[in-house]
Amino acid sequence: MASSRDSDPTLGYLTRKDTEVKLPRPTRVKNKTPAPVQITAEQILREARERQEAEIRPPKQKITDPTELSDYRLRKRKEYEDLIRRVRWNIGVWIKYAQWEESQKDFARARSVWERALEVDYRNHTLWLKYAEVEMKNKFINHARNVWDRAVSLLPRIDQLWYKYIHMEEILGNVAGARQVFESVTPRLGRGLGTWGEMKNGEVGRCRYCYERAIEKLADDEEAEVLFVAFAEFEERCKETERARCIYKFALDHIPKGRAEDLYRKYVAFEKQFGDKEGIEDAIVGKRRFQYEEEVRKSPLNYDTWFDYIRLEESGGKKDRIREVYERAIANIPPAEEKRYWQRYIYLWINYALYEELDAEDMERTREVYRECLKLIPHSKFSFAKIWLLAAQFEIRQKNIDGARKLLGNAIGRSPKDKAYIDFEISEGEYERTRQLYQRLLDRTKHLKVWISFAKFEATAGLEGSDVAEENDQALLLEQRKQCLQRARSVFENAVNHLRTSAPELKEERAMLLEEWLTMESSFGDIGDVSIVQNKLPKKLKKRREIISEDGPTGYEEYYDYIFPEETAPQNLKILDAAYKWKKQKFRHTEE
DSSP states (O other): OOOHHHHOOSHHHHHTSOOOOOOOOOOOOSOOSOOSSOOOHHHHHHHHHHTSOOOOOOOOOOOOSHHHHHHHHHHHHHHHHHHHHHOTTOHHHHHHHHHHHHHTTOHHHHHHHHHHHHHHOTTOHHHHHHHHHHHHHTTOHHHHHHHHHHHHHHOTTOHHHHHHHHHHHHHTTOHHHHHHHHHHHHHHHOSOTHHHHHHHTTOHHHHHHHHHHHHHHHTTSTTHHHHHHHHHHHHHHTTOHHHHHHHHHHHHHHSOGGGOHHHHHHHHHHHHHHOOHHHHHHHHHHHHHHHHHHHHHHOTTOHHHHHHHHHHHHHHTOHHHHHHHHHHHHTSOOSSOOHHHHTTTHHHHHHHHHIIIIISOOHHHHHHHHHHHHHHSOTTTOOOHHHHHHHHHHHHHTTOHHHHHHHHHHHHHHSOOHHHHHHHHHHTTOHHHHHHHHHHHHHHOOOHHHHHHHHHHHHHTTOTTGGGOOGGGHHHHHHHHHHHHHHHHHHHHHHHHHHHHTOTTOHHHHHHHHHHHHHHHHHTGGGOOHHHHHTTOOEEEEEEEEEEETTEEEEEEEEEEEEOHHHHHHHHHHHHHHHHHHHHHHHHHHHO
């Protein structure tokens, strides 16, 4: 029989070793009272300090003769040389070595250490600065100039080297030398550094010349804003406010709006201090222009922002700026060819055309704006009747009737606006063209309003001057009125026949048409014949019908029905025929 140890599939079972962890038996604390002497952290630290061994410091040595001094220097140089041999690229070691040689007044050796360090890393400008400072501190001016010349020639992009070099020449009072350094640094760094030195020395003309040279070279630089602001503030200090204003305006025209925030703020402050009312308003407009530029840059398809920007420019009255903003606005074409995206955009074109016509009074440019807009719209998917009408009305105002007729003809095919075209032909007195347009419209739709409009046109065509006609023309006028009545009556008859035969269910529209016909006959007075229409008027009856829903009948509703005379006539004949047969049959029974 196997034991429990042999049957336990554990690590001990596999290795035949006892792997159970045996922990010591926990002991119980017999006395839990506090000790009579308590140990504190302060006591532990004090004991550690008392037991610490005293530091052994080497004795101070005093050098009493040249031999000892020579030994000391030899020993220190050997230490530094050994250290340099181990950490050659540690510049701090080289600097300490050179400064130690300087402290020993051995300048030749110190220069030798500096030169060796520069051979290791000449790109480290700290070495050049320390080297030159040592030469300057010990009044080796020519040596210092040589160091500075070498430094700025090897590291021309390190500004600090140039500043320190210039500062040394200013301390020495060598204005010509400082100016020469400025002349050297300007083409290398591309900055107007020379202005600082010239201003300090009272050379206003030279300072202005330095600024002008800097602007010629740095007008397109990313940091040009700082240069323009400094130039304008310099002119302010020189009491040249007009020069400063010109500099601000030039900068605002040439620096991108996204980088001119500080420039706008400075310009507004300048105008508030030195400008008149017009200048202040111009500065504020410029600030708002900057805000709009930021908004349209972030969201170019936000047409409301473009409208606000355009209104701002129109308040200024500068044609070039206004046209530029309009052109930039209409260049942001909606991304999708869906009418809902274009509805706001199309008004940019409309406002542009109206501005060119009414404010700029440039008719050719207005015509070009309308033409480009009509080319841009995808008429195969959707169109805008408003732009067609505005373009045609513009041509009418320009006495270009053929051009307007051509536009309206194209509009009917692409964005149906027959009523506008009809009104145009009526205003031109082209009644035959108007009738043709009505006939084309009736071919597409037989709507009640089209019939009524056609009949009203026929009733008034050619009678516009009837109120001022003389007595000898009364007979001719009467004949014209009769012809108009006949044509209008013909239109109404055609409309009634169409509704009776082709759309008998449209009883209410048919009744309305007869009411219009009756009104027209009454308006013609004696020559009108009201009885023609009255015989056709229907009877209006109130009826009830059952409301049917998905669940079945739910109730009744009242409605009006129209009974026309031609519908009741056959029923009346049937009733009379039945009555006649009944009476005849009764008479026959009486005879029998």
